[in-house]
Amino acid sequence: MHVPAPAEVGISLDEVDTPALIVDLDAFEKNLDHMALLAKKAGVLLRPHAKAHKSAAIAQQQIERGAVGVCAQKVSEAEALVNAGIQNVLISNEIVGAKKVDRLVDLSRRATISVCVDHIEQVRQLSFAAQREGTEVSVLIEVNVGGDRCGVLPGQPALALAQAIDDAPGLRFSGLQAYHNNAQHTRLYVERGDATASAIEKASATATLLGQHGLPCEVITGAGTGTFTFEANSGIYDELQVGSYIFMDADYAQNLDRSGEPVSEFQHSLFVYTTVMSVPSSTKAVVDAGIKSMSFECGFPRVHQASGIEYVGRADEHGVLEIDQQVATVNLGDKLLLIPGHCDPTVNLHEWFVGVRDNKVEAVWPIDARGMIF
C-alpha cells in the first residue's frame, strides 16, 4: 500500500492516528451474521458488493459466512480482489474499450469472473478478445428494471441481446443483472416495496421470455441494502448484491422501516476517527477530517455518541464543530468518531480499516482496491 497504516494491532483506540477509518468489530460481525442468516432463511445466495469495502479481508469474511463470491464495479477493482485471493467476482457493470476488455479476459483465466453488457458493441469486443485468447467469458445482461441508468429495456431488447451473446464465440450467456439503484434510498418502506415489485416483475417477465426462446437464466442477480428483503422473497432473484449493510451510513439510516421508524436492522459499524486540532471558542472546534477524509455528497457526518456536538462545516482538511455549551465541552486533542454520510466513497479515500473491539485495535486490513477506478 501507498499510505502507512494509522495503527497497529494491540494499541488502544485513542492511540490511533487520525483521520482513520474505524470498524466497530462487534457491530460489523453482527451485520455480517445477520445478513448471512436472512439470505439462508430466504433461500437465496449472497454475492455482496465489494465496492463498499474494496477489501479482500472483508470479502473473505463474507465468503466464510456463505457468500458465493463478491461483486465489483470496475475491472481494476476485480483485479485487486483476485490478486488478494478472492476467486469469484461478478463485475456488475459494463466494460468498454480494448484495454479494459483485454484485462478482463486475462482475469477470467485466473478466477471465476462474469461481466454485464447492455449493448451489442460490448458483446463484440468481449467475443473478439475471448476468442483471441482461446477462453470463454460468462456474460449477464443488465436490464433496466427502473433505475434508468445503464441496462437494456426488459423484454424484446433483452432477448435480442441474449441471442447475440449466445451466437458470439467465446461468450456464455449466464443470466440477468437486475439492480434497481434508485429504489435503495427511497425513504418510505411502501415506496421501496412498490419500486422493487416493479423491478421483480420486469426481471421475471424477461427471464420467462428468454426461457421460451431457449435461453434460460442461470442466475438473476441484484438488490441492495435498501430493498433486499423484497428481492430475497421474490422467488425470482437467485443472488443478493447487498453492500452497505456491513457498515451502514448516515444516508441509509434515513430510510424508514415498515412501521415508519428509521431502519435499525443493521448497525453503524464504520466511523471516521478525528482529532480536535483547534478550539477557537467554547462553542466551536475544528477537527482534522474534512473532504479528503469523508465523502460529503450525502451531507455532513453525524458525531457518534456525543450530544451537543454537531459537524456543521467542511473544508478539504478541516471540519467545523458547533458545541452546545450546556451539554458538551471539547478540548484540544480530543478524539471523536464520526458517522460518514456515505460509506462507499468514504472508504475509497482511505487505505486501511482499523478494526476495534473493547477499545483495542484487533485488526488492520488493507483496502486493496482503494483508487481502483478504471
Added chain:
Amino acid sequence: MHVPAPAEVGISLDEVDTPALIVDLDAFEKNLDHMALLAKKAGVLLRPHAKAHKSAAIAQQQIERGAVGVCAQKVSEAEALVNAGIQNVLISNEIVGAKKVDRLVDLSRRATISVCVDHIEQVRQLSFAAQREGTEVSVLIEVNVGGDRCGVLPGQPALALAQAIDDAPGLRFSGLQAYHNNAQHTRLYVERGDATASAIEKASATATLLGQHGLPCEVITGAGTGTFTFEANSGIYDELQVGSYIFMDADYAQNLDRSGEPVSEFQHSLFVYTTVMSVPSSTKAVVDAGIKSMSFECGFPRVHQASGIEYVGRADEHGVLEIDQQVATVNLGDKLLLIPGHCDPTVNLHEWFVGVRDNKVEAVWPIDARGMIF
C-alpha cells in the same frame, strides 16, 4: 504507488485508460509562468500550496520558476513531498498529538520545515519534542483574519502566543499565517477586495504590535487564488500560498473579475477523462467517472468543449449525461474531458497526472501525497 498508471509517455490522448486525470500542459505551463511573473512584478515570494497537486514533479516546476518552497496541510503530505525531493515546506496548519509532532520534528531535521500554531498546548507539544531531539522548529502563528476557522484573534491573543513561542526552548518564532479562507470563493471582485483589505489590516496591526514587543515577523504568509492580487500589492504580505491557479476548477471559474466577467487570468488545465460506457437512449449516456473519480461538493463537472452535452447525474462509479440531440451525438466508447467542480479533492482521488500536449502524452507524474491525510 498503489494504482497502475493509466498511460505511458508517447501514446495519444485517446489511448489513455479512463477515468484519468489529464493535465493540458500548454495551459498548465502558462498558468505557472503567469503567476511567477505576477509575484515577481509585485515583489512578493511564491510558496504555492501543494495541497492542490500533492506532487513533487509539479512542486519542482514551481520552484524552478522561483517559488521558495511549498505549503502542505498535513505532516504526512509534507513527508511525501520531502521524500520525493522537495526541501522547503511550510505546514500551513495546526498539528496536534504526540505521534504527529514527533514525525514533524523528525522531518524538520531532514528539510526546511515550519508549522503553524493557534494554541499554547501546541507550543508545549512542539517544544517538548524539539528539545528531546535537540533540534529547533520554526513556528508561525495562525491569525484569524476573517475566515473564522482556525487561528487566534489578531492583536493581544497573537502577542501572548508569540511570547510563549519565544520563551519555549527548541522553537523559533517566524511570523504570521494570515489566510482568509472564506474570501477565496466570494464571487464579487469588490467583496473579495473588501474581505482581503480587512485581513491585510488585521495582519498588519498584529505584526506591528509584535514588532513593538521585540518579536518582529520574518514572514507574513497567506493568500489564495481568489484574492492573491490584493495580498501581493498590500506591502504587508511576503509570501503567496496560491494553489488552484495551476489547474483552476468549475467553482473558481464562477468568481467574477473587476468588470463583472468570469475570471479568465488562468486557464482550466485539469480534466477528468472519461469513457461513454452505456447509451440507453439518444438523449442520454452514461460515463465511467462518478463520485470515486471527482469531488462533487462544489457541484457537477462541466463537459469541456462539447456543446449540447451536460453532466446531470452522479453515482459512485457512473455519471449521467443529458444530450441535446439537435447539436450533439454521443456513441458508446466516446471519450470526453470533464472540468471538475473542485480540483483539490479530485486530485486526491487519483495517483497519476497524465500530461498531454498536442494530443500526445508527454509526462506521467505520480501524485506522491495522494491519501496523505494525517
